Amino acid sequence: xxxxxxxxxxxxxxxPAVVLxxxxxxxxxxxxxxxxxxxxxxxRGDSIDRGLDWVGFANYARFxxxxxxxxxxxxxxxxxxxxxxxxxxxxxxxxxxxxxPMWGQGVVRILVIAPFFVMPTxxxxxWKNMLMDPVNGIFAxxxxxxxxxxxxxxxxxxxxxxxxxxxxxxxxxxxxxLLTAIQSLDSEQLEAAEMDGAPVLKRFWHIVLPHLAxxxxxxxxxxxxxxxxxxxxxxxxxxxxxxxxxLTYLIFQRVIDSQNxxxxxxxxxxAIILANIVAIFLMxxxxxxxxx
Amino acid sequence: xxxTVTKQRKMITTAAAWTIGLIIFFPIYWTILTSFKTEAQAxxxxxLFFAFDWTLENYxxxxxxxxxMKFLWNSVIIAGGSTxxxxxxxxxAAWSMAFVxxxxxxxxxxxxxxxxxxxxxxxxxxxxxxxxxxxxxxxRGGLVVVLMLINLPIIVWMLYTYFKEIPGEIxxxxxxxxxxxxxxxLYVLTPMAIPGIASTILLNFILAxxxxxxxxxxxxxxxxxxxxxxxxxxxPEGLFFAKLSAASTxxxxxxxxxxxxxxxxxxxxxxxxxxx
Numbered sequence: 001x002x003x004x005x006x007x008x009x010x011x012x013x014x015x016p017a018v019v020l021x022x023x024x025x026x027x028x029x030x031x032x033x034x035x036x037x038x039x040x041x042x043x044r045g046d047s048i049d050r051g052l053d054w055v056g057f058a059n060y061a062r063f064x065x066x067x068x069x070x071x072x073x074x075x076x077x078x079x080x081x082x083x084x085x086x087x088x089x090x091x092x093x094x095x096x097x098x099x100x101p102m103w104g105q106g107v108v109r110i111l112v113i114a115p116f117f118v119m120p121t122x123x124x125x126x127w128k129n130m131l132m133d134p135v136n137g138i139f140a141x142x143x144x145x146x147x148x149x150x151x152x153x154x155x156x157x158x159x160x161x162x163x164x165x166x167x168x169x170x171x172x173x174x175x176x177x178l179l180t181a182i183q184s185l186d187s188e189q190l191e192a193a194e195m196d197g198a199p200v201l202k203r204f205w206h207i208v209l210p211h212l213a214x215x216x217x218x219x220x221x222x223x224x225x226x227x228x229x230x231x232x233x234x235x236x237x238x239x240x241x242x243x244x245x246x247l248t249y250l251i252f253q254r255v256i257d258s259q260n261x262x263x264x265x266x267x268x269x270x271a272i273i274l275a276n277i278v279a280i281f282l283m284x285x286x287x288x289x290x291x292x
Numbered sequence: 293x294x295x296t297v298t299k300q301r302k303m304i305t306t307a308a309a310w311t312i313g314l315i316i317f318f319p320i321y322w323t324i325l326t327s328f329k330t331e332a333q334a335x336x337x338x339x340l341f342f343a344f345d346w347t348l349e350n351y352x353x354x355x356x357x358x359x360x361m362k363f364l365w366n367s368v369i370i371a372g373g374s375t376x377x378x379x380x381x382x383x384x385a386a387w388s389m390a391f392v393x394x395x396x397x398x399x400x401x402x403x404x405x406x407x408x409x410x411x412x413x414x415x416x417x418x419x420x421x422x423x424x425x426x427x428x429x430x431x432r433g434g435l436v437v438v439l440m441l442i443n444l445p446i447i448v449w450m451l452y453t454y455f456k457e458i459p460g461e462i463x464x465x466x467x468x469x470x471x472x473x474x475x476x477x478l479y480v481l482t483p484m485a486i487p488g489i490a491s492t493i494l495l496n497f498i499l500a501x502x503x504x505x506x507x508x509x510x511x512x513x514x515x516x517x518x519x520x521x522x523x524x525x526x527x528p529e530g531l532f533f534a535k536l537s538a539a540s541t542x543x544x545x546x547x548x549x550x551x552x553x554x555x556x557x558x559x560x561x562x563x564x565x566x567x568x
Contacts (some may be wrong), residue, residue: 003430006473010388017448018384020401024441025407027422028415033352035417048421061460064330097427102306110552111313114320117551119502128526130533136335138322144337171316173558177567180559218563228412232519236526251413256509261417268414279409283402286566 011234029272036265043259052262059266061253071243072250075159079246081226082163084220090167091219092212096204098175099182108179116172119233125167128154128237150260159243166233170226174219181215182208214285221282228275247271320544325524327537329350334533350538357535358521360542367517369432370507371500375447375493381440382447383489387481389448390455391463401452408445412505423510430512435541438510440498447453447496450557485537488550491557494550501547 026138029143034061038052046052069074096239098109115123130191131138140150193203238244240253253273255264314321325341325541326334333344354360389397419438420429440524466480493556504519512519522543525536559567 007394008391010394013384014400017404017444020381020441021404021407021444025410028418029410031418031421032415035527055322057311060449084480097309097312100305101302102304104310106307107377108309109555110315111317111452113551113555113558114317114548116558117498117502117547118544119505119519119522119547121508121519121526122323122544123319125522125525125536126319128538129536130322130326131319136337136506136533138339141337142340154319168316171347173562177563178561192509198311198423215567218566227407229413229505231413232508235508236523248413255413264417265414268411268416271411271564272414273400275409275411276406279406282409283392283405286405286564287398 001083032265032268032272035261036269037090038262040261040265041259042261046261047077055262059262063266063270068245072245072247076228076246076248077164077229079163079244080224082160082224083166086163086167087170087174087223088216088219090171091178092216094171094175095178095182097209098179101287113172113176115168116160116170116176117209118169120169121236123169124165124233124236126163127168132161150212154237155242158238162233162237162244165237166227166230169233170223172186173223177215177219178212181212217285218278221278221285224278225282228244228271228278248275320370320548323537324541325444325537326534327541329534329537331531333536334537335531347477348536351542354535354542355538358524360521360539363516363518363521366432366511366515367501370435370515370517371441371497373432374443374500375496377436378440378444378447378496379451379489380495382444383490384449386451387477390452390458391460401449404445404448408442414444416509419506420471420510425481430511430514430516432515435510435515435517436506438506441504442506443496443499446499446561447492447562448459450495450561451485451488453560453564454492455485457488471486492561494554495557495561498547498551500555515523540543 035052037054037056038051039055040046040059079110089122096114098112102108119124132150134150134155136139137150137153139153143150151157190203190207193207198206230246231248231252234244234246236241236250240249244255247267248271251264253268254260254267328346328349329340329344329347330347333340336344359472389401417475423429423434426434428437462480462484463476466476471480501517502519504523507517507519511517522539525532525539
């Protein structure tokens with residue numbers, strides 16, 4: 001039983017973490033909200049000290065009506081959706097494969113998860129140059145070997161190329177989580193189904209997939225949160241050109257390149273709302289798990 | 293009953309898994325291999341897999357060009373500092389939530405998780421302003437604090453799920469034997485919690501090491517860690533594949549090695565305990 005003393009001690013011990021996170025969340029958030037309602041162009045002399053002009057919802061309206069807004073939303077959706085689809089489908093197949101008895105399972109596992117530990121700037125630059133360079137990249141060598149014309153990946157297929165790079169980074173994560181989930185599958189149930197003569201696809205559809213449902217949902221939610229804020233991979237490859245400007249990157253450009261803080265902040269608020277919609281679903285699942 | 297597997301089937305799975313594993317690993321393998329070639333050999337067509345003159349000159353060139361050791365040291369300080377600071381703040385919090393839970397514990401945990409969902413780009417400008425105001429721009433101290441705050445929710449969550457697994461009966465038994473709170477923490481809890489704390493440190497060190505939004509946006513010459521060091525290779529300059537490879541190899545090797553030890557914790561840490 002927790003005594004009254006230990007309870008107040010507990011509250012005291014939680015204080016630093018709670019206070020720090022509260023500050024980290026509220027201070028920048030309030031500033032962003034404030035800026036989003038003002039005209040704030042530091043290069044034209046606007047500054048907090050001199051006072052910012054209140055412009056109401058003008059920035060919000062302008063951000064929405066700008067010609068780059070909808071394309072950026074579309075790019076974001078295609079990128080997140082594409083990476084999710086690739087990592088989930090390949091992840092499930094790979095997890096099932098890795099769950100089978102084989103020689104050198106430990107080594108294969110290490111090979112498969114390695115990309116997750118490569119820092120984003122490295123994986124983006126290695127793919128951009130060593131693999132996707134239209135003249136000297138491995139893909140160009142391979143294409144020429146088969147008599148095909150090498151592709152200028154990051155120009156002509158820029159969005160798909162970035163999806164490929166990001167999928168390579170996140171496939172290990174999906175695989176690892178799905179593998180962990182598969183390993184907790186009751187193998188006797190599968191054997192019983194096998195002995196009853198249920199074909200492979202049926203066994204997968206009726207036993208494996210339902211068992212993985214929760215893990216799949218978690219992979220989707222967590223990856224979505226990380227993928228919505230993909231930055232370095234675009235920053236060092238295309239710099240947002242050739243139709244790879246996501247919402248995150250658009251906001252980044254508004255704030256850093258054009259130094260339009262008001263407009264960028266309004267965009268930031270949209271991004272925060274978008275991320276929170278995803279977050280609510282994730283929290284529900286994690287929260288349920290806390291009760292169990 | 294264990295499943296009987298024919299030898300033939302095992303051979304097919306082995307071949308398939310190894311092929312896929314090697315394809316996935318190929319970009320890393322290729323980078324490491326290329327780092328030992330000369331620039332001319334690096335772009336040779338057909339690609340050279342074995343027969344080339346192994347050289348270490350790229351490593352020397354990379355160090356000469358931009359003082360790799362300085363960036364490495366920044367990475368170590370920033371990733372290590374933010375992790376240790378985060379652990380120090382999180383241990384008491386996670387300990388109290390695991391052992392003295394109240395009605396609000398769950399809400400606090402979920403709220404902490406929710407701060408992780410704040411898109412960084414949405415608060416980039418305010419944070420830069422604060423950094424300018426407090427002279428933190430391009431300092432390691434500033435990044436240590438930011439990365440600590442970013443990873444704090446994950447640290448608290450991981451520690452919480454580990455502490456939760458320590459059976460409460462052991463604490464009661466210790467109390468019955470007359471252990472004081474201090475003794476209880478030092479001699480009973482700590483030894484049982486050390487593996488969990490170690491895995492938490494490991495995973496968060498890796499996450500902080502690879503963080504590439506704040507490290508790119510809040511540093512310039514002084515405090516830039518390896519993520520920024522590598523980004524400086526993003527504008528091509530003549531033949532540079534071998535140098536890029538050497539720089540990349542140096543940036544990822546320490547973390548690849550650490551990462552292999554943290555496979556299991558990765559799942560628990562990044563799913564906030566929802567998948568174990």
